[in-house]
Amino acid sequence: MPAADLLSSQGLRLDGRRANELRRIRCKLGVFTQPDGSAYLEQGNTKVLAAVYGPHQASKSKSSSDGVVVNCQYSMATFSTGERKNRPRGDRKSQEISLHLRQALTAAIKTELYPRSQIDIYVEVLQADGGTFCAGVNAATLALIDAGIPLRAYVCACSASMAWGARPQPLVDVPHVEEAAGGVVLTVASLPNTGSTALLEMSHKLHMDYFKMVFSSAVQGCRDIEVILDRAVRDHLAEGWTEQDTVTV
Amino acid sequence: MMAGNVSIRLASERVNPSVYSGAVLPRFYTPGEVISGMKDYMRGHGTYAEDDCLKASVAGVMQKVNKLICIRPLKNRYVGEIGDVVVGRVLEVQQRRWKIDTNSRLDSVLQLSSVNLPGGELRRRSVEDEQMMRQLLQEGDLISAEVQNVFSDGSLSLHTRSLKYGKLKQGILLKVFPSLIKRRKNHFHNLPCGISVIIGNNGYIWISPNVQDVTVQEQKDEIANSDLQPVNQTDRETMARIRNCIAALVTSKMMLDDTSITYAYEESLKYESVKSLLDPEAMLDVAFLTQHRIKEMTQE
Known part of the structure; x- marks a missing residue:
């Protein structure tokens, strides 16, 4: 069991947040001109870039007539962590995260609309301070919206942990220090609008009695993130909107 | 050694390219x-x-x-309609057809039967023609074409059965978002500055030195030779200027047609060097002045 001091006696965490508070999220859509859609997202000190290409013609081997093929690639920059390390693409960890990204995003994309097409999503972590997968999902959602790809709803991801003080309490949006303390980390990707869960992953063992508590706090985190993303999208629309968009043909 | 001017600025000092103001936001x-x-x-x-x-x-x-x-x-891939003028790049040479990239969701198709054969003769396409396909259009070649048909899955079939369509030789290709192209009767323009542009509905814009009328069949050989002639420096500079003007209009999200491009070109002439048009302030200035002139024109 990890150290009990993840939460101080005043109810503050190591970085000064309360247990149910998210880190500051700042984001921007349309940061590149070359891809069809792109987004930059900061979640505390975690900084992520996402780029979306497509839908375009799928390569013959991948092409499927039932729906669009979603292709994800997650990579971390050499300088993203404290220790400088050259990470070849396709190492086991990033391959796994790519798969998870794909699962979370396909749950939201209306894949049946574009048979024989393919969507490529590239997520690059510029600075990693815990919750890189969550930040990657959130950035990819924004990039997909920027590319004008039809989605069922926003897909948001959030992590949650547990503080074992006098009274066990769930902690939302886990940074690197809390991850490194060795506690349980539950990652949830969900579509808050429809209330469905797209992906669930847990790093350690957790007693059943506490699971519900941690899960609901992570889902609440997703809901909060959705509000922030929605505001960012509306700001982007207000900025990029032109009068000809409203003209009815 | 050449001393270049390098301008690196903070992200917080970014120029806001928007030229619209005061309008009520829609829902x-x-x-x-x-x-x-x-x-x-x-x-x-x-x-x-x-x-x-x-x-x-x-x-x-x-x-x-x-x-x-x-x-x-606000932006998505090109959705084709019959009769649209597009600029595309040849991706693949297949049996009796070419695969063309037109910035749409699926690759477009150009059938061998829907191109003009050299010399302009009309006949059935023979096996020899099939073998000659790569001499007509190669992988990587740029073409202008018209949308002939839209298939049920959304992919396009193109044709180039008019002398104004066909292979593009010397010029600049510029890719913009298709939603910024204004639908017009004509998408081929010879601008007053001696440059012709093809504003493809798919967001690909082709800028090339002015072409003489190619309607006369006899001159075909001569034209083929003239395609490889070097373009003089003034024409090249004008082309670069037009390219930068279009880029300026695009960053400010202004609709593109011959009028807006001509206006932007005229407004840009106060900047002596073409290079200075890449400056964010200059781009905003050109876009703003163009917007102003268009507004004035519509009020009259």
């Missing part, structure tokens, strides 16, 4: 947002039905035609 919809109850309306592009509700699936502005509701995103 925006975002993915998953409920538009209305299902029974009153029909669902169009950018919407879907769930739980007896009509929901938006993209972020954008609503367009309503009678009972049909569509949500139009």
Whole structure:
């Protein structure tokens, strides 16, 4: 069991947040001109870039007539962590995260609309301070919206942990220090609008009695993130909107 | 050694390229947002039905035609319509057809039977023609074409059966978002500055030195030779200037047609060097002046 001091006696965490508070999220859509859609997202000190290409013609081997093929690639920059390390693409960890990204995003994309097409999503972590997968999902959602790809709803991801003080309490949006303390980390990707869960992953063992508590706090985190993303999208629309968009043909 | 001017600025000092101001914002919809109850309306592009509700699936502005509701995103891939002029790149040479990249969701098709053979003769396409296909159009070649047909899956079939379409030789290709292209009767323009542009509906814009009328069949050989002649420096500079002007209009999200490009070109002439038009302030200035002139013109 990890150290009990993840939460101080005043109810503050190591970085000064309360247990149910998210880190500051700042984001921007349309940061590149070359891809069809792109987004930059900061979640505390975690900084992520996402780029979306497509839908375009799928390569013959991948092409499927039932729906669009979603292709994800997650990579971390050499300088993203404290220790400088050259990470070849396709190492086991990033391959796994790519798969998870794909699962979370396909749950939201209306894949049946574009048979024989393919969507490529590239997520690059510029600075990693815990919750890189969550930040990657959130950035990819924004990039997909920027590319004008039809989605069922926003897909948001959030992590949650547990503080074992006098009274066990769930902690939302886990940074690197809390991850490194060795506690349980539950990652949830969900579509808050429809209330469905797209992906669930847990790093350690957790007693059943506490699971519900941690899960609901992570889902609440997703809901909060959705509000922030929605505001960012509306700001982007207000900025990029032109009068000809409203003209009815 | 050449001393270059390098300008690196902070992200916080970025120039806001928007030239619109004061307009009332329309109602925006975002993915998953409920538009209305299902029974009153029909669902169009950018919407879907769930739980007896009509929901938006993209972020954008609503367009309503009678009972049909569509949500139009700010940008998406090119959706072709019959009769559109497009500029595309040859991706693949296949049996009796070429695969063309036109910035749409699926690759477009150019059938051997829908191109003009050299010399302009009309006849059945023989096996020899099939073997000559790569001499006509090679992988990587740029063409201008018209959309002949839209298949049920949304892919396009093109044709180049007119002398104004066909292979593009010397010039600049510029890619912009297709939503910024204004639909016009004519998409081939010879600008007064001696440069011709093809504003493809698919967002690919071709800028090339002015071509003489190619209607005369006898001159075919001569024209083929003239394609490889070097373009003089003034023409090249003008082409670069036009390219930068279009880039300026695009960053300010202004619609592109011959009028806006000509105006932007004229306004840009106060900047002596073409290079200085890449400066964000200069781009905004050109776009703003162009916007002003267009507004003045529409008021008259």
